[in-house]
Amino acid sequence: MRKAILIVLTCVFYLSTHAQVSYEEIPSERLNSVRKLKIKLPQGYDPESEIKYPVIVVFDADYLFEPVAGQVDFQTYFDDMPSSIVVGIMQGGEREYDSHYEALTGLPMDSGLRFHEFISNELLPYIDKKYNTSKFRVAVGHDIMGSFINSYLFQEKPLFQAYVSISPDFVGSLRNFVSKRLAVIEEDIFYYMATSEKDIPEIRENILSTNALINEVENQNITYYFDDFEGETHYTLVTGAIARSFDKIFEIYNPLREKELEEKVFNYEGTLDNYLIDRYKRIEKLFGITKEISEVELEKVAKVAEQREDYKSLNKLGKLANKLFPETMLGTYYIAHSAEMLGKIKKAKKLYESALVLNDATNIDKDYIAAKIEELTLALVVDVDDEELEDLEELEEEENEEN
Template identity: 65%
Template sequence: MKKTILIVLLNAFLCQLFAQITYDEIASSKLNAVRQLKIKLPNDYNPDSEIIHPLIIVFDGDYLFEPVVGQLQFQTYFDDMPSSIVVGVVQANERFYDGYCDEVTGLPKESGLRFHEFVADELIPYLDSEYKTSKFKVAVGHDLMGNFINSYLFKEDPLFDAYVCLSPDLSGTVKDYLGERLEFFKDDIFYYMATSDKDLPGIRDAVIDADGQISQVNNQYLTYYFDDFKNDTHYTLVTSAIARSFDKIFELYKPLREKELEEKVLPYEGTLDKYLVDRYKRIEDLFGIKKPITEEEFDKVVKIAEQREDLESLEKIGKLAKKLDPESLLGTYYLAQYAEKVGKTKKAKKLYESALTLEDVSHINREFIFSKIDELTVVDTDNDEGEEEDDEDN
């Protein structure tokens, strides 16, 4: 019975997923042909909104598009990556010609060069004009096209910010110069590559050699990940590799979790409001999108401040939360806690009372606030003499 229910739910999910996939066509002067595109927009996509989304270009869109979309749906559900626009390039019988490269250099030539220019000069500008795309762009390719996407690394201004090379069929001198090329980037670049112990022998050997080079690169702007899967073939490694690549590429985007709290937030030198501001500024700078700090994340950082006995951070987190959302009681509540902890009971009581006039948050119980007000009311008023009635916004 449970198995039947799971199958029904899975089928319902897949039906919904594929119903949301649309098809488009783009006429290319570079290719002298019309190319079909598969497009999956975010569930919350609104063409009239100011919200923008990273763009993921899937080469081999004939068979690779759906696995990418499925993984995206899964990871965005848990807020592990931003909602993104996925575009699959349908290549079909043109695949060999699209990925045609010089045997010596490994770089596109003839039909491959025309396809390279089509993507850079026609496809990306078209998508940027038609959809709400951010500056962050990801290329995903397998086998022949896993090698092809490396050609964009060798442009003066690389077309993509992240490269997902799934068992790439590295050819020519590209495989010998990948590490050297990645050494010189001065802007953030992500590079992911995967093989497996049951991969095609020639492909596996070249990938292992390339990994040896790239692993030696010392470049603060390069984020490199490599997976060598066990018991997967050239084809079955694809789904695991897509999941791993997205998990790594969008690691910064994920909500604050225990590992980061323990390893980075707890020992942070400075007030914790600055950690939050810097973290989310980095997300905006990197992915070109604005991600709000959630109530849960504020709460987690406040708990770290308490663990550090860091009252200055508690006050500054309160001010930050109030600045970002003045209608929420969150910031005022933290400021009330700060005032209470430093002995300013009159001010704490006023702030708790003020919090009750503001919008609720999920993890703060209003009954608890009422109890704090009652508790502070019975405190001997002599304890409050001389308190500074400074504005909590200062």
């Protein structure tokens, strides 16, 4: 059943992607020609809005654009990656000229260098000027263009922040240069590379040796992922590699999942409000976009705070919730619950009572708060009765001693 649903969704995303694609032409002085582009904007894109979008540049868009655009639609639907602008470069018969390289280094030369400069000096400035783009750019290439995109790593400031190199046909000494360059880059870079069991033997051998070299790189600025797909060929690995690469590149953008809660949140040293705040600051820093903390994620982290009996974190999460959702009772509830767990019953009761004038939260309503107030009222009565009983027992003991 689940497989059938995924197939239907894939078809829907393919059809919607096809319907939303626009075709543009850009004149190039560097190439002395006009190049055709395929461009897909995010659903609901508003040129007057201040919302910024990452840009995904697809080389060999003649066959690679639809798989990339479809995957972007699929993952943004589930909020697994930010909405993005997908730009495909139609290369067609120009592919050989675009990828022309120097035999020794494997880096672009002559017509290849002109194409390289067309991307950096003409295409991306054109896209940035016309659309609401963020600073985060992804390059996607396959085969010889999977090798070509590595040339942008060698700029003083790399043009792309993420590289999806699918079964790259490394030429010359480029595979050695890539690992050496990744070792010294001072900016945050995501680098993904993939091959497959039935890949072209020579290409596969070069990729495996390159992977071994990159694995030796110790640079905290580099986030590296590698896949070796079983049973796939040089061409059939493409769709799986696109899905895996986007899942990895945008992993931190994903909603909080059980693995992160167990491995990172639960073991976090410090109050858990700081974990959430730092997480979203990193998203903004990496992708140049703002993503708001949701009520659902606050609730997940609050549960972790309870599990580790960290009521200081619960109190601070309540204060954070009050800033983010001042109209709802979520923040006041966490602060009250924290006081209750620390034995401050009177304070907790007053806080619960103050929450009744606020709007319901996702999973907390006025009925639940009213039940908490009733529970604490009874607890306070019991506490008073216990105190009176203790006083009476002390008086009786004193009288017995006198007699």
